[in-house]
Amino acid sequence: MGCGTSKVLPEPPKDVHLDLVKKVEPYTGYKTDIYKHFIKGDGDAIKSAIPSPPHHTNPHVEQAEPRKNRVAKYRAKFDPRVTAKYDIKALIGRGSFSRVVRVEHKATKQPYAIKLIETKYREGREVCESELCVLRRVRHTNIIQLIEVFETQERVYMVMELATGGELFDRIIAKGSFTERDATRVLQMVLDGVKYLHTLGITHRDLKPENLLYYHPGMDSKIMITDFGLASARKKGDDCLMKTTCGTPEYIAPEILVRKPYTNSVDMWALGVISYILLSGTMPFEDDNRTRLYRQILKGKYSYSGEPWPSVSNLAKDFIDRLLTVDPSDRMTALQALKHPWVVSMAASSSMKNLHRSISQNLLKRASSRCQSTKSAQSTRSSRSTKSNKSRRVRERELRELNLRYQQQYNG
Known part of the structure; x- marks a missing residue:
């Protein structure tokens, strides 16, 4: 429903506590985003969205590197315990402190989703604690199921059911x-x-x-x-x-x-x-x-x-x-x-x-108007700063x- 929806209320008075679990942070660029190069795709056809190389590098050297080597590098960013059990297929979502990737269990070929949360940030830890506290307790056919969890010092990998419908x-x-x-x-x-x-x-x-x-x-x-x-x-x-x-x-x-x-x-x-x-x-x-x-x-x-x-x-x-x-x-x-x-x-x-x-007409009409208002807001934001x-x-x-x-x- 629409192009963008706020997750929390506007900032309240100072004496009121506000939950910032879903606080949206501006994207800071590929230098600090080690998962940037995963984009939607199927199987080994994962494409890489490499940013333009700096002026002092030779672009032909970058292009000469085989795609499989680049994909292997990106997959290597994941904890070895994860990649030993799952094939990383594609990025299907991203948040301020998390990435959701589609994976395939190597033995069963069953598709799953892995939500990777950066817990070195306070907000990331809050997201992780909140979701794990709930998902570890629930088992119901109409609630997304947590399969297993891998934890490191700076990240948590939550393996969950993949909803594809x-x-x-x-x-x-x-x-x-x-x-x-x-x-x-x-x-x-x-x-x-x-x-x-x-x-x-x-x-x-x-x-x-x-x-x-x-x-x-x-x-x-x-x-x-x-x-x-x-x-x-x-x-x-x-x-x-x-x-x-x-x-x-x-x-x-x-x-x-x-x-x-x-x-x-x-x-x-x-x-x-x-x-x-x-x-x-x-x-x-x-x-x-x-x-x-x-x-x-x-x-x-x-x-x-x-x-x-x-x-x-x-x-x-x-x-x-x-x-x-x-x-x-x-x-x-x-x-x-x-x-x-x-x-x-x-x-x-x-x-x-x-x-x-x-x-359908009402849904599509609303989605279109929300998209237009979002674009308009983005184009005028700088003049209102x-x-x-x-x-x-x-x-x-x-x-x-x-x-x-x-x-x-x-x-x-």
Whole structure:
């Protein structure tokens, strides 16, 4: 959904702790990035994106080096214990302190993903600790599975299941048909996974379509919940309240915005947002202005206007309404959501209505507008640099005032 989404809220007042697990750092260049030359490819056809050589070197010498030697060099950057067991195939993702590569088990030829995290940096250690704390405890068909871990002094290699079926909404766009019954099948799988997490005292805190992947490209593929970098795992004896301000803005629950202690019900709010998008291709809360976006969320202000909502059943809307409830105590739990009549009946009364055209058009329209706004923001960023500090202070003041108003309203 879109070209780029922020992972955390804007900087809060100084007396509020902010989770920086997913802080985005600017890319510093190939000199400090030893994995830069892995790019997407298949098998030994991994291509290398060598930067232009410095002026004092002879480019013909670089070109003369056989490709296999270069690929061997890059693979040698990995710990020998990893390369002894897995063939490194291609880079499939990168973060500030991590790389995700597709690999193949040498003995079984089974494909996996390895997430390599640089733990010499504090933020990298936080990501690693958060994900490992969760993934070592979970074993569920709808949650990405940790296979094994290799640790060194400066890096951790997490071998995980490889989801090759793509993101949820990419599949919907390509499918050609999508009904409420299809939506309930998707949501049943996600709710099963979320219920399991909540039973273990784990709150995902960043549920969104990008973190819901199909296991394989087939029609019968399961959905898997991924990306536990912001997850919170309650230890035995701890209370169930969390206080860290984190998440992706459009999916953040109201109680997080007013900085109240919160529970795993924040995941259910995010599932309400996902359900709304799943049935329409549009967002319930959306505004380029972050303060206006938060105001919509805090009021729980959304509507069922426009296509394809006239074709969507009242039961489906009731399901969404019971999740997008501002008061978390009135919000459905994962178990209650699984028992909702719309889910239990598999939307039987409206299963034949094809919502695909409207959903796909709305998804593609939003993706296009987000891409354009991102490019526009990048092109004007330099001209606004002298005003950035002042703008940040204004946003912080507006957010503090907004939070204060709604805290007063929230507390009655």
